[in-house]
Amino acid sequence: MTLLELRDVAVTYRSAAGDVPAVRGVSLALAEGEALGVAGESGSGKSTLAMSLLRLLPRDTLVSGEILLDGEDVLTMSWGRLRAVRWASASLVFQGAQHALNPVRRIGDQIAEPLRVHGMATGAAARRRTAELLEQVGLPAWRARGYPHELSGGQRQRVMIAMALACSPRLIVADEPTTALDVMIQAQVLSLIRSLIAEHGIGLIMISHDLSVLAATCDRLAVMYAGRVVESGPSREVFRDARHPYGRALAGAFPAVGDPASRMAPKGLGGDPPDPAHLPTGCSFHPRCPVSLVSCASEPVELWPVDRTEAPTEAGRAEGHTAACVHVRVDREAR
Ligand SMILES: Nc1ncnc2c1ncn2[C@@H]1O[C@H](COP(=O)(O)OP(=O)(O)OP(=O)(O)O)[C@@H](O)[C@H]1O
Numbered sequence: 565m566t567l568l569e570l571r572d573v574a575v576t577y578r579s580a581a582g583d584v585p586a587v588r589g590v591s592l593a594l595a596e597g598e599a600l601g602v603a604g605e606s607g608s609g610k611s612t613l614a615m616s617l618l619r620l621l622p623r624d625t626l627v628s629g630e631i632l633l634d635g636e637d638v639l640t641m642s643w644g645r646l647r648a649v650r651w652a653s654a655s656l657v658f659q660g661a662q663h664a665l666n667p668v669r670r671i672g673d674q675i676a677e678p679l680r681v682h683g684m685a686t687g688a689a690a691r692r693r694t695a696e697l698l699e700q701v702g703l704p705a706w707r708a709r710g711y712p713h714e715l716s717g718g719q720r721q722r723v724m725i726a727m728a729l730a731c732s733p734r735l736i737v738a739d740e741p742t743t744a745l746d747v748m749i750q751a752q753v754l755s756l757i758r759s760l761i762a763e764h765g766i767g768l769i770m771i772s773h774d775l776s777v778l779a780a781t782c783d784r785l786a787v788m789y790a791g792r793v794v795e796s797g798p799s800r801e802v803f804r805d806a807r808h809p810y811g812r813a814l815a816g817a818f819p820a821v822g823d824p825a826s827r828m829a830p831k832g833l834g835g836d837p838p839d840p841a842h843l844p845t846g847c848s849f850h851p852r853c854p855v856s857l858v859s860c861a862s863e864p865v866e867l868w869p870v871d872r873t874e875a876p877t878e879a880g881r882a883e884g885h886t887a888a889c890v891h892v893r894v895d896r897e898a899r
Pocket residue numbers: 577578579584586604605606607608609610611612613622773839840
């Protein structure tokens with residue numbers, strides 16, 4: 565069953581220097597218990613998209629489209645309803661989140677806070693649930709009595725995951741949850757996230773600039789460039805057989821763990837991502853694209869199914885592999 569559906573979502577920041585269209589026309593779907601990875605360079609709009617899911621953007625930001633969580637539009641719900649949805653239906657784990665812990669409050673009290681706020685448990689019941697959550701994230705229950713400074717970075721990030729799980733949400737949005745951790749701890753935390761979502765049937769949206777981390781953790785991937793999804797599909801296909809030149813470059817920038825063959829893939833790109841306030845015409849990627857055609861500077865961009873037999877309708881929400889590249893379209897037409 566579909567847990568989350570984004571329909572044509574666009575986000576524009578208002579700033580003194582002018583409007584910044586950070587997310588443009590994003591349509592995605594996530595099933596219950598599914599993990600979707602969102603990849604892209606810095607500035608591609610990943611965090612903006614993550615924040616829009618829980619309406620955590622600055623108040624004057626323009627957001628359009630629909631963000632349906634269990635069929636209910638997050639963008640139009642009342643603030644009261646939104647407060648109930650945050651933590652209880654959907655929760656967020658963000659980069660460096662461990663620094664968000666209060667240094668002078670006991671760990672157990674902080675994990676129990678969302679339970680208390682949402683009226684789910686207090687007193688002994690909250691203490692029991694806190695102990696259970698700590699054990700689920702691989703920490704002993706006695707840690708509840710300790711303080712954040714007694715924990716390592718990886719352990720603090722585990723506490724944040726315990727908090728995110730506290731109210732048994734149906735969706736977790738994790739924005740670079742392991743970027744601040746060293747490689748070994750990163751692998752442990754990723755496998756913890758993966759096993760917890762599988763065990764509890766939670767939907768996961770995980771944001772990272774590292775496609776290989778996402779490919780190892782998520783069922784499906786969406787690659788963002790200049791605010792748009794330019795490629796999406798099953799993780800293995802997107803990582804090993806990307807059809808958008810940007811997706812290929814991103815896959816090549818990170819060798820797959822334990823796969824020496826992937827080192828043969830194209831290396832990272834030259835140039836910088838465009839300034840969202842001054843986007844190139846046509847395909848935003850064309851000035852950096854090694855295989856661009858003259859028409860790429862003017863043709864409208866559309867996500868095309870890579871499988872030539874699949875109809876192009878609702879391509880952005882299709883289960884299959886799609887890419888917004890003229891070469892995919894030309895390839896389809898040549899059959
Ligand atoms: N509050 C804001 N006001 C104006 N522009 C903003 C604001 N926040 C982000 N932006 C701009 O929106 C664009 C997308 O930013 P966003 O943080 O979503 O990208 P990202 O892909 O998550 O990057 P990173 O990986 O560096 O976090 C960038 O050009 C950024 O400068």
